[in-house]
Amino acid sequence: MTDPGRAGLEVDLTVPGRVTVALTARPGEVLAVIGPNGAGKSTLLAAIAGLVPAEGTVRLGGRDLGRLPVRERHVGVVFQDRHLFPHLSALENVAFGPRSQGVPRARARAEAREWLNRLGIGDLADRRPRELSGGQAQRVAIARALAQRPDALLLDEPFAGLDVGVAATLRIELTRHLAAYDGVTLLVTHDAIDALTLADRVLVVDDGRVAQVGTPAEVAARPRTEHVARLVGLNVIRDGDTLRCFSPGAVTVSLARPEGSARNVWPGRVLSAAPHGDAIRLLVSGDPELIADVTPAATRELGLEPGREVWLSVKETAVDTYSATTSAAR
Amino acid sequence: MSRDPLGRAPALILVPAGLAVVVLLVPLVVMVGSTDLGGLVDQLRTETARNALWLSVSTSTAAMLVALVLGLPLAWVLARLEFRGRGLLRALVTVPMVLPPVVAGVALRTAMGRNGAIGEPLLEATGFAFPYTVWGVVLAHVFVAMPFVVISIEGALRSAGSQYDAAATTLGASRWTTFRRVTVPLALPGIAAGMVLGWARSLGEFGATITFAGNYPGRTQTMPTLIYVTRQADTDAALALSMVMLLVSVAVLFVLRERWLGVGTT
Numbered sequence: 001m002t003d004p005g006r007a008g009l010e011v012d013l014t015v016p017g018r019v020t021v022a023l024t025a026r027p028g029e030v031l032a033v034i035g036p037n038g039a040g041k042s043t044l045l046a047a048i049a050g051l052v053p054a055e056g057t058v059r060l061g062g063r064d065l066g067r068l069p070v071r072e073r074h075v076g077v078v079f080q081d082r083h084l085f086p087h088l089s090a091l092e093n094v095a096f097g098p099r100s101q102g103v104p105r106a107r108a109r110a111e112a113r114e115w116l117n118r119l120g121i122g123d124l125a126d127r128r129p130r131e132l133s134g135g136q137a138q139r140v141a142i143a144r145a146l147a148q149r150p151d152a153l154l155l156d157e158p159f160a161g162l163d164v165g166v167a168a169t170l171r172i173e174l175t176r177h178l179a180a181y182d183g184v185t186l187l188v189t190h191d192a193i194d195a196l197t198l199a200d201r202v203l204v205v206d207d208g209r210v211a212q213v214g215t216p217a218e219v220a221a222r223p224r225t226e227h228v229a230r231l232v233g234l235n236v237i238r239d240g241d242t243l244r245c246f247s248p249g250a251v252t253v254s255l256a257r258p259e260g261s262a263r264n265v266w267p268g269r270v271l272s273a274a275p276h277g278d279a280i281r282l283l284v285s286g287d288p289e290l291i292a293d294v295t296p297a298a299t300r301e302l303g304l305e306p307g308r309e310v311w312l313s314v315k316e317t318a319v320d321t322y323s324a325t326t327s328a329a330r
Numbered sequence: 331m332s333r334d335p336l337g338r339a340p341a342l343i344l345v346p347a348g349l350a351v352v353v354l355l356v357p358l359v360v361m362v363g364s365t366d367l368g369g370l371v372d373q374l375r376t377e378t379a380r381n382a383l384w385l386s387v388s389t390s391t392a393a394m395l396v397a398l399v400l401g402l403p404l405a406w407v408l409a410r411l412e413f414r415g416r417g418l419l420r421a422l423v424t425v426p427m428v429l430p431p432v433v434a435g436v437a438l439r440t441a442m443g444r445n446g447a448i449g450e451p452l453l454e455a456t457g458f459a460f461p462y463t464v465w466g467v468v469l470a471h472v473f474v475a476m477p478f479v480v481i482s483i484e485g486a487l488r489s490a491g492s493q494y495d496a497a498a499t500t501l502g503a504s505r506w507t508t509f510r511r512v513t514v515p516l517a518l519p520g521i522a523a524g525m526v527l528g529w530a531r532s533l534g535e536f537g538a539t540i541t542f543a544g545n546y547p548g549r550t551q552t553m554p555t556l557i558y559v560t561r562q563a564d565t566d567a568a569l570a571l572s573m574v575m576l577l578v579s580v581a582v583l584f585v586l587r588e589r590w591l592g593v594g595t596t
């Protein structure tokens with residue numbers, strides 16, 4: 001810890017039947033928690049905040065949060081459904097935290113106004129949550145969580161349910177606010193873009209366990225779970241203790257069985273075909289399920305419509321092979 | 331009337347629905363039609379009627395406030411706390427709701443009467459006894475009305491959702507602050523509805539009141555007991571007094587509906 005006023009986060013907890021996670025994060029660090037629905041991401045956040053009972057330890061700086069009630073943890077939460085108080089104005093929502101912690105009303109309001117200005121929604125201070133758009137409400141929720149000056153900030157799917165354009169704008173803004181925030185940020189997301197653009201490190205959770213930890217670049221280049229591979233648009237095949245990863249652009253699609261090692265040749269049936277940049281991205285069933293990018297011309301020539309039986313192959317040189325168990329070089 | 335895309339409503343539903351309306355409205359309409367409006371004013375001029383009306387309104391309001399002050403916390407306990415026997419507690423609390431009011435009156439007498447298990451020590455210690463006092467009327471009203479208040483407020487607290495409570499807690503709010511600034515404001519329409527329900531139940535209360543508190547004009551004689559007593563001698567007067575009750579009930583419901591329940595505005 002460089003700043004004694006701010007605290008690193010050490011988590012080693014289990015919510016029985018849901019999730020078991022150990023993680024550490026430095027002050028100021030943004031850690032993205034990524035994984036499929038039901039992997040236990042939101043449960044992890046709720047357990048750190050103290051909203052669901054958990055076994056193990058959660059330490060924030062010198063404090064053992066596990067022994068503290070929720071309200072003494074100083075952990076700011078931006079809930080997935082925001083949970084803005086519908087009967088309070090945006091300003092009162094943001095002032096709620098400071099006021100609950102004993103800040104006099106006038107000062108709490110002044111602070112809240114400052115936060116709303118910082119989030120660019122100062123002119124909406126008097127609106128009720130139902131009079132706000134999704135993006136505006138999300139900004140209020142972020143301001144509300146930050147206004148209590150939490151030691152850690154937990155964001156649960158902050159862009160879920162927003163229009164693509166609104167989400168993109170908010171993502172850029174959030175990058176700025178998180179850079180200015182000196183506590184630990186945990187950002188739960190199912191979107192690779194969030195993890196790649198906002199996070200210093202990525203924690204991949206799958207089936208209630210940590211599947212991978214690394215920088216966004218490492219995780220994107222050498223994903224360890226099928227889910228992340230799909231998110232970043234890669235094929236990953238498990239081969240014993242090693243993973244074999246290749247891009248959909250390296251896959252050759254043919255109608256007859258191609259030459260080559262059986263290890264790199266798979267039969268399958270086209271499940272879907274959709275434009276992806278300049279190419280057409282095919283999802284092909286089989287064991288494993290793979291994605292392949294082909295040119296529109298090839299798609300027409302080969303008649304690559306859903307239902308079509310095809311062979312997929314990839315050159316060994318295009319395959320990145322790495323261990324499935326140990327962490328990649330850090 | 332525009333056509334319902336789901337098809338015509340079946341007669342098997344419409345006919346009983348119509349009968350339900352008839353059963354509910356015809357007696358009231360006939361009563362209104364048979365009332366001599368001049369007699370209504372005359373009745374209101376009598377001291378007995380004015381006393382009874384004032385007693386009914388004031389004791390019902392007092393009972394509603396007591397039921398709120400005690401019932402809101404109980405509703406919160408039932409809605410927000412997890413503990414063994416919660417279901418049993420809820421069931422016990424609702425017993426007075428289904429109990430015949432006369433039985434409620436007998437139970438109150440047995441416990442709080444001058445010779446009651448609690449009433450007797452209370453009388454010896456303070457010289458005060460509930461029966462045949464206005465406080466007895468209020469107690470009887472609270473006993474029969476509070477379950478309605480508790481159950482409807484509990485429903486309101488549940489549907490207001492505990493996720494806002496969770497959000498408030500993460501912002502550092504104590505449970506009391508959360509209750510005061512989040513839980514109660516969010517459940518306000520439901521709380522108001524519960525209060526109206528409790529008030530209406532008190533206003534019409536007859537059995538428990540007459541059994542426990544008696545029927546002393548000016549002291550424990552409420553409108554329902556007055557109507558009952560009057561009807562034996564003078565049907566027209568009873569009709570006029572009933573009209574007064576009907577008007578008061580409807581007026582209060584109407585005002586509160588507009589103001590608190592948000593019904594009719596949406």
